[in-house]
Amino acid sequence: MNKLLYNRWWIDKEEKNFLLFASFSHAISDAWHMLFPMLIFIIDNDYNDYLFLSLLITITIITRAISGFLCGIISDKINSRYIFILFPLFSSLGCLIVFISTNQIVLGVGLSLLGLGTGIYHPISLSLISKNMKKHSEALGFHEAGGILGQSFLIISLISVAVQFGWKESFLLASFISILPLILMIKINNKFFLSKSNLHGNYTDSKLQLSSKFPIYMISIILVYSIIILLEGSTTATDSFLSAIIADLGGIGETTIFQIPKTALMYSLIVLFGTPGSILSGILSAKIGPEKALLIVSILCIPVLIFLYYQQSLILLITLPILRALISSRSPIQNVLIAKYIPSNKTGLGFGFMYGISPIIGAFIAIIGGYSIETYALKAVFFLASLIIILSLPLQIFLQSKKNIQSS
Incomplete structure (x- = not known):
């Protein structure tokens, strides 16, 4: 059955192992990034x-942005395995220090x-998938879906x-789980960590050779990153306080069902x-098309x-999953x-720039969100998020018009 799936679909055994490894690591990265915010109703x-x-959320976001940007640049130049090792090590150590912390x-x-x-x-990971997977579009979708599934289990x-023992104990558990990607990495073929693979063509590489249209593409790239920064900022406004929204506005609090917190569920x-x-x-x-x-x-x-x-x-609890489906689809x-x-030989830089600049803007939006909550109410983050999307x-409309010019 598995062999039939690989032959008829798009994935072979080595690619499957790499994607499972990447999806599990993705789940840890996203869950740990949200670990402090999602426990905020207890903290x-x-x-x-x-x-x-x-x-405190801002501190995490800014350091995440710095490492994302630098590692994205480096990953275009060297074997990414050597950089990737730092992901489980730093994550585990950070969680452990939070657990033993006695002051701010x-x-x-x-x-x-x-x-x-x-x-x-x-x-x-996104750069490696884009460069080293034969069907990178399908792989990116699997990677996103797998990460979400794993993240939901880790959240519960x-x-x-946190509810049963204390929020610091959650970080202790996270510290041990963080080491697992380091162990799983041993079985991954080294070719998936190479930086210079070029299994498929890149839309931008051929287009950028047209010097007459180069200024149009530069404007499009600026538009793409400006849009992404704003949308990621909108996501930060809601995600940073989602657990508090569920617990407080949803009226769930710290109640449990079968000893499992309702907020976690x-x-x-x-x-x-x-x-x-x-x-x-x-x-x-x-x-x-992605623009439309x-x-x-x-x-x-x-x-x-x-x-x-x-x-x-x-009604709020029923509507929040709809919002999440829309946010995750972006x-x-x-x-x-x-x-x-972005040219294929600069995808690390491209994704590094996205995960470097966007979180910094998100950090300031998290502060604005916290100020809005203190000044007005917890629900103010919804208004803030909608305003950012409107901006x-x-x-986005301008990017769509540029796309039409490029295709003409």
Whole structure:
């Protein structure tokens, strides 16, 4: 059955092993990146200060951005295995320091190392998949979906530990789990970590040779990154406080069912709704193009966010999975856009720039979100997120017009 699947679909055994490894690592990177924010409804019991907690989130985001940008650049030049090793090591050490922290300074150091670790993963893996997989579009979709599935399981586990034993104990468990990619990496063929593979052509490489259209492509690249930065900022506004939204606005609190926190179950369910969103957006992007697909998804997000601003309890909990499906659908489209407009020998730099600049903007938005919550209410993050998306719409429309010029 497996052999039939490999032959009739698009994946062989070595590619399957690499994608399973990448998907598991993806789940850890995303779950650990959200570990502190998703436990914020419990951590707030110790600090009772959302503005201070948002500053701690900002520390993680900024260090994640720095490592993502630098590692993206380096991955275009050397064997990425040597850089990838730092991902589990820094992540594990950061979680361990958070667990043993006794004051705010040590806590900040731990979160900084955690950010450095999780930031390494995305630019390297997305670049390697784009360069070294024969069917990289399908592989990116599998990678996104697999990461979401793994992340939802990790979320249930870590929030359950936090409620039953304490939030620092969740970081201790995360510290041990972080080492697993280091062990799994041993079985991965070294060819998947090479930086110079070129199994397929790149749309931008051939187009950039047309000197008469080069200025148009430079404008398009600037537009692509401007749009992505704004959309990632919108995602940060909601994701940084999602667990608090579920627990407080959803009226769940720290209650449990079968000794599993209801907040953890709801958080995982919401994250799981990102799986169909990722798959469907890939299909939509292939049919109508990533530019138009991203514009449609962005427009759909706005009324959902505004609707959530006025809701609470059951209706809010029912609507949040819809929002997650829309948010998760943007990620594969954004990755396709980068792969489309960035030359294949610079994809590491392309993804590094995305995961370097976008989180820094997101960090400031997290602070704004924390200030909005302290000044107004927790639901203010929905209004903030919708406003940021609205700001991106003129840029997306302009990118669509540039695409039409390029194809003419």
